[in-house]
Each structure stands twice: as C-alpha cells, then as structure tokens.
Amino acid sequence: MSPTAAGVLGLAALFVLFFFRMPIGISMLLVGGIGFASLVNWPAASSLLGSEAYHVTSNYALSVIPLFVLMGHFATLSGMARDFYAAAYAWIGHWRGGLAGATIAACSGFSALSGSSVATAATIGQVALPEMRRYRYNNRLATGAVAAGGTLGILIPPSAGMVVYAILTEQSIGRLFLAGVLPGLLLTAMFLLTILIVCAMYPSYGPPGERLLRAERLRATLRAVPMFAIVLLTIGGIYVGLFTPSEAAAVGAFLAMLLAGVRGALSVRAFFKVLLETVRTSGLIFLILIGATLFSQFIAVTQIPANLTEFLVGLNLPKIVVLTIILATYIVLGMFMEGFAMMVLTLPVVFPIVTALGYDPIWFGVIMVIVLEMGLISPPVGVNVFVVKGVAGDVPMNEIFAGILPFWAAMIVTIAVLVVLPEIALMLPNSMIR
Secondary structure, X not given: OOHHHHHHHHHHHHHXXXXXXXXXXXXXXXXXXXXXXXXXXXXXXXXXXXXXXXXXXXXXXXXXXXXXXXXXXXXXXXXXXXXXXXXXXXXXXXXXXXXXXXXXXXXHHHHHHHXXXXXXXXXXXXXXXXXXXXXXXXXXXXHHHHHHHHHHHHOOOOOHHHHHHHHHHOOOHHHHHHHHHHHHHHHHHHHHHHHHHHHHHOHHHOOOOOOOOHHHHHHHXXXXXXXXXXXXXXXXXXXXXXXXHHHHHHHHHHHHHHHHHHOOOOOHHHHHHHHHHHHHHHHHHHHXXXXXXXXXXXXXXXXXXXXXXXXXXXXXXXHHHHXXXXXXXXXXXXXXXXXXXXXXXXXXXXXXXXXXOOOOHHHHHHHHHHHHHHHHOOOOOOHHHHHHHHHOOOOOHHHHHHHHHHHHHHHHHHHHHHHHOOHHHHHHHHHHXX
C-alpha cells in the first residue's frame, strides 16, 4: 500500500472512530500510532509516542492552558459573570433589545477570563435567560444571543483554541492572543448590530427593560470593576510586554482566586472542586494535543500535505479562490465535527497550503478560530446550542437554531471583513511583538 493510500485509509478510520463516539485524543493516538508503525516500523512508533507525550506535557508554553482554565473556574465561582451582566444591563437594558445586547457584552467580558465558549454560554445563560424571559423576550433572540455570545470565548484571549493552534503550527501564543483582540471586538460589535437589526424588524422580539437610576448604574459598574481589572492586567500585561502568556495566566488565576476568597465563595470544598475540574479539563486538552502531534507525524509521512499543496498551487487558481474553498470546507465540517477535532485533523493538511499561498499564519489562526466558532452554533452538532438547551429546556431546538441564524450571518460578514482587511488582526501583534 502506498503512503498516500495509507493516509486516506487512516483518515477514514478516524472518522469512523469519531462516529462511534471514541474520545478525540484516543482516536488520534490509535490511528496515528498504528499508521506511523505501518509506514515506518513499530519501534519507531513506540519511541515517537513516548517522546511526543513528554514534549507536550513538559512544554512550559503549554502551562498557559491549565492556568487559564483555573482562572475561568475561579471567575465563575466568584460570581464575576453575574456582576458583568448586571453592569451591562444597567447601562443598555432599557433599550429595545438591550438585554440581548447586555448578554453579548457580558459574554465578551467573561470570555476574557474563561477562554472557553462552552463555559461562557453555560455561565451567562444561567444569568441572562431568566431575565430576558421576565421581560418577555422572544425565545429566538434570547437563546440565539446566549449561544452566539458564548462563541466569543474561543476568540477573545485567552483562548484554548488559539493555544492549540499555536502548538500545532509552532506559532507564538502571545502574538495569537494579541491578534484575537480587535477581531473579537469586531465580532462583538457585529453581534450587537445584529440585535439592533432584528429588533428593528421585529420590535416585539426585544421589549425594553426598566431604566435604572444613575446611582444604581454606578453601583452595578463598581461591582464589575474587579473583573475589568483582572482582564486589563492579564491581557494588558501581555500587550505591553510585562508578562509572558504563562505568567499572565498565573497572575490572573491568583487574582481570580483572591477575589473569590474576598467574596466568601472560596470554601475548602469549592477550592478542591475547582482544582478537580481544572485537572479534568486540562487532562482532556493535553490528551488531544498528544494525539494530534502523533497523528500529524503520521500524516506527514503519508505525503498527503505535500501532494495536496503541490496540486492546489499547480492549478494556478487565485489565492482568494483557494482560501474560499478551504473556509467553505471548514464551515461544512463544522456542522458535523467538534471544533478541536476539526482543527487537529485538518491543520497538518491545510496549514502547508495556506503558508505556500503566502497568507500570514497568525492571521489565518484568527480566521480559523472564527470558523470553529461557527461550528459551535451550526446544526446538527452545535455544542453551544445543546448547552443553551440545557439551560432553557422548554425551548425547542428548531427555535434556538432559528435564533442563531442572524448571528451566524454576522460571523460570515466578520470573516469577509478580515479577509479584505487582514491588518485588523495583525496590527497589534506586529506593533507590539517583533
């Protein structure tokens, strides 16, 4: 069997294992290990497994993952998500669609602490959905805002998705974090604009809430100051060169823990529960990374990336056409595959093509993360949709998906803007990190 045929067979086997719900990391370990051994030899595969596992788990740069996960859990425990939502509601809740806008704003703020789309959707959803229901918001707008807003967790730094992309493509985590700031704000603005358009077309979807007094607004804002401070210190510290990403994550986790303690939420039981959840989440991510590196080595041996790159470049198609094909493929795959699985499965093939076409790898990382976000709210997988369904159990799935469509379109527009103006993503990393 030729190496290319072995690679195609390995990809097919991986899809079969995904279909039968085998964990992503284990699936890639099995296919990558057996495939590499069949093309090289078993001793080499065994040695590669040991060396890659050690390399991933001992990589200092990857310490950012458990630290940011820990920070997110402490932030949830301290009630910072509730405070940020209350602050956003105090200022814009009295507008038509204001509660949905406050939900998007709260998701963008909490995303800068949690780094997880699922955690953002679950946490903000528990706070925001009851309020929107109290003010008789349409179920489509309410659930759509929570599901779409939650996807900001994988774009606005810190982002676990960006860390995984950085490791798989050997890019700078710090540059990727900075590259995600302005696109994250752009997508947040697009979501807010979407809410305005929907409420202009269907005024009954987002009835205005009650207007709070100035003193109440200031009190709500002051409650959210600690969250602002932690975000500014961690992300701003990376921006000005005060911290490395790992150091910023450690500082953020400590401050989030300190705030939880000051607010009386950090009991001994809660502390160990946070640690356990952090270990579980981090262990899952590291298992995926180990499997991804082994699978990438197998794919490299099959020569599929090199052959595909040579084929596409040889077609002499315009760069934008090739990029459009790649992005359209990702959007379709996102309807059926989990985001991390899609990234680790496709990057060994796609990344050489993107770099051969002359596209900036940092810019493409931002584009890819947005496409992964689209997968989080695309049927039939749509992980964030199922999270929202868990919070709003009486809302039919078709209603939630219908509410997501306008936000999904906003993501398409955001990608188009970033393709036309890549400087939006590259301005901060190019100006701050050489």
